[in-house]
Amino acid sequence: EAGVAQSPRYKIIEKRQSVAFWCNPISGHATLYWYQQILGQGPKLLIQFQNNGVVDDSQLPKDRFSAERLKGVDSTLKIQPAKLEDSAVYLCASSLRQGQGNEQFFGPGTRLTVL
Amino acid sequence: QKEVEQDPGPLSVPEGAIVSLNCTYSNSAFQYFMWYRQYSRKGPELLMYTYSSGNKEDGRFTAQVDKSSKYISLFIRDSQPSDSATYLCAMISNAGKSTFGDGTTLTVKP
Numbered sequence: 309e310a311g312v313a314q315s316p317r318y319k320i321i322e323k324r325q326s327v328a329f330w331c332n333p334i335s336g337h338a339t340l341y342w343y344q345q346i347l348g349q350g351p352k353l354l355i356q357f358q359n360n361g362v363v364d365d366s367q368l369p370k371d372r373f374s375a376e377r378l379k380g381v382d383s384t385l386k387i388q389p390a391k392l393e394d395s396a397v398y399l400c401a402s403s404l405r406q407g408q409g410n411e412q413f414f415g416p417g418t419r420l421t422v423l
Numbered sequence: 424q425k426e427v428e429q430d431p432g433p434l435s436v437p438e439g440a441i442v443s444l445n446c447t448y449s450n451s452a453f454q455y456f457m458w459y460r461q462y463s464r465k466g467p468e469l470l471m472y473t474y475s476s477g478n479k480e481d482g483r484f485t486a487q488v489d490k491s492s493k494y495i496s497l498f499i500r501d502s503q504p505s506d507s508a509t510y511l512c513a514m515i516s517n518a519g520k521s522t523f524g525d526g527t528t529l530t531v532k533p
Binding site for chain 1: 427429464465466467468469472511513519520521522523524525526
């Protein structure tokens with residue numbers, strides 16, 4: 309079974325530029341999550357999709373971050389404009405369903421450096 | 424105050440030692456408790472998952488949950504150098520939201 313795929317693996321941009329990350333979840337997984345993991349911290353949930361609908365985006369900085377999951381499969385996360393404090397690893401995860409009892413499988417992450 | 428507090432480490436032990444990793448939480452809505460292992464430059468992978476107070480064992484790993492004290496632990500027996508990683512506790516609320524601790528970095532020396 310193929311795992312969660314993410315690209316690019318690394319990205320370096322200057323502040324105020326825009327950047328986009330892509331995630332392809334495990335086939336058949338209805339729930340998709342984007343996390344931000346700052347160095348030395350645990351993953352922080354940014355947004356959670358159930359199929360192509362948003363379940364929770366309470367911690368997404370909506371003035372600069374946006375995400376979509378068209379057709380309930382792949383997802384993109386965009387930052388525009390980027391700030392220095394956005395430097396982090398962006399992790400995508402998927403699970404069969406949302407909530408209790410459903411293991412989240414994580415991708416390798418995209419490491420973003422904002423200069 | 425964070426909802427989930429994890430012993431920060433880092434932790435360094437000799438091969439074969441018993442390792443204890445701990446988290447406390449403040450939100451009574453957390454119902455499901457997990458431990459993830461994260462190797463450097465990799466995504467977290469699930470190690471243990473439990474929802475009730477008590478112990479759950481899987482090979483060299485034992486997860487312990489005490490809901491009355493809002494305290495969870497992961498024990499690793501006969502630790503190996505391959506266990507060297509960052510260990511993250513995570514909790515899911517009854518609304519289905521996941522919250523992670525900040526991780527404890529473990530090094531097992533041969």
